[in-house]
Amino acid sequence: MPRWFARTPSGDPKSRSHLRVGIPRLLNVWSTHQFWWGFLTALGIEGEAIVFSSDTSEDQNRQFGKGRGTVDCCYPVKCGAGHYGELVFGQKRKIDIFFSPMIYTLPSFLRGHVAETLSCPRVMAGPENIKAGFIKEKDVFAENGIRYVSPLVSLGEPLIVPKQLYETLKDVLPGLTLEETRRAVHEGYQTLQDFNERxxxxxxxxxxxxxxxxxxxxxxxxxxxxxxxxxxxxxxxxxxxxxxxxxxxxxxxxxxxxxxxxxxxxxxxxxxxxxxxxxxxxxxxxxxxxxxxxxxxxxxxxxxxxxxxxxxxxxxxxxxxxxxxxxxxxxxxxxxxxxxxxxxxxxxxxxxxxxxxxxxxxxxxxxxxxxxxxxxxxxxxxxxxxxxx
Ligand code: SF4
Missing domain, CATH: 3.40.50.11900 (Rossmann fold)
Known part of the structure; x- marks a missing residue:
């Protein structure tokens, strides 16, 4: 049984406080990371156990991303390999869950006044694209006892977000209910809104x-x-x-x-x-x-x-x-x-x-x-x- 599962024996949010969650800080995580913070802490993950990768740097890419590029892409997506590698190989304390959302729509302040608030297709598909470099020869996540989690999420449409996240996370956080996910999503939006307003x-x-x-x-x-x-x-x-x-x-x-x-x-x-x-x-x-x-x-x-x-x-x-x-x-x-x-x-x-x-x-x-x-x-x-x- 994978270690991350063994450490979450019940649905009590307190039992999730030992889990370490790594999130690659790239692409539209830059405008939504407060949402993910509010959401995950509301599910019982300790704040200090949520690990965001560092700022992009040549050193990060050289040390952790080299040789893991996949398709030729724009520069911000190319940098993803360094962020992924840092979270997998560069942590003093290993992460249990690698959380890399595929963000389909964004919670823009222009929503309702424009045709759509879609993210760029390369942002949406970025996680799949980058992940491919970490599973092409062997599954680096499985080898390191890390659960890779990548929900497709329409952050621009808050009503469907709880269901989207619940469907992906219910097998990762045992005992999770749709109602609990709904409350955590609410917290996530509130945290994001507070930050933006400040x-x-x-x-x-x-x-x-x-x-x-x-x-x-x-x-x-x-x-x-x-x-x-x-x-x-x-x-x-x-x-x-x-x-x-x-x-x-x-x-x-x-x-x-x-x-x-x-x-x-x-x-x-x-x-x-x-x-x-x-x-x-x-x-x-x-x-x-x-x-x-x-x-x-x-x-x-x-x-x-x-x-x-x-x-x-x-x-x-x-x-x-x-x-x-x-x-x-x-x-x-x-x-x-x-x-x-x-x-x-x-x-x-x-x-x-x-x-x-x-x-x-x-x-x-x-x-x-x-x-x-x-x-x-x-x-x-x-x-x-x-x-x-
Ligand atoms: S192609 Fe998309 S992901 Fe790449 S820099 Fe442009 S907007 Fe960003």
Whole structure:
């Protein structure tokens, strides 16, 4: 009998507290990991027994992922082998369950206002693709007494999530019931929502400070996993060193007063139906991360203190290619600076990134006051960012 099973003799959640669960921190786990944390702890897994793999790095890939690549793919998926290997081979205390969800839809703040919030097909299928490199000669998971668990989960549709997770986990966590899964899923969403709200509130503080002091800030338009230093190469961090606050579109504040101010005129003119409607710029709004990036471009165009947009994209990303031109046009037509770093892969060409970062800082220093003034001249009245706190 596998060891993980022997250590969970009953359905009492307390009996699961000994289990160690490893989760590869890649792709859309970057925007949903709080859900998985809330969900698993509600099922009785101890917080410190939930192990996320480290940030992507060349060392991680060399040490744990080498020779385990499968199909030729975009860079963020390629990095998966290093994350998988680290969780299997690189733990002082072995994990019992390898948990790698195949995320079909995402719980985007745009859901209900766009056609769909699907994840990229490579994100959905990523776990199967990466796993293949660990079972092609022998089943590395079984050999190490690790149970591989990979539920297909529609996180954008909360009502069906309990059933999806229960069907996969009922054989892994003995005694698990659908009702218990339902409660844990609720906890997961609550944890994710709390986290998102905290970061959005911070984003609002940053925007208000910039508006009060007429200071520029930068908005990053990228996929959530570009926050991984090994995927996005911390280009925005290099810019922050120059004193410019950085906002990510995923955590942009969505308070009704701000949304009403930014999009009220467009709604009244019948251009869009709601502040989250992007059909005016992106009719095929099926992909969640792409939708959010397009929405971010519209936001950047409307907020004067967002003086510059940084666009990040990975090597061999087929999803991003059709968005390059529309996003650049939306941003630049508003007079906002736009800089794009495409085809990011394992190498951070330190010299060229440094030169580009210095160029961006130079442009901001020289033009940001003018950009802010011009954008302010055409902004709608009653900006809520300028109200007294
Ligand atoms: S969106 Fe692009 S980078 Fe991300 S998984 Fe899909 S193809 Fe790869």
């Amino acid at each position: 970061l959005r509130a911070k984003g609002r503080e940053v925007l208000e400070a910039c508006a009060r002091e007429d200071k520029p800030c930068l908005l990053v338009l990228a996929r959530p996993y570009h926050m991984d230093p090994g995927i996005g190469h911390e280009i925005e961090v290099d810019l922050q060193v120059y004193g410019y606050p950085i906002l990510w579109v995923q955590y942009f504040p969505v308070d009704p007063d701000l949304l009403g101010w930014m999009f009220g005129e467009d709604i009244r003119a019948g251009i869009v139906k709601s502040p989250f409607d992007i059909s005016d710029v992106w009719p095929s709004s099926y992909s969640s991360n792409t939708n959010e990036i397009l929405w971010g471009a519209k936001v950047a165009a409307r907020v004067p203190w967002i003086a510059c947009v940084i666009r990040l994209s990975s090597y061999e990303c087929g999803m991003d290619q059709p968005t390059y031109t529309p996003i650049q046009q939306i941003v630049e037509r508003s007079g906002t600076l736009f800089f794009s770093f495409q085809d990011l892969d394992s190498t951070k060409p330190a010299g060229s990134v440094k030169i580009r970062v210095e160029t961006i800082a130079h442009y901001l220093e020289k033009y940001s006051t003018e950009i802010i003034e011009k954008k302010k001249a055409s902004m709608p009245p009653g900006c809520p960012l300028l109200r007294d706190p």
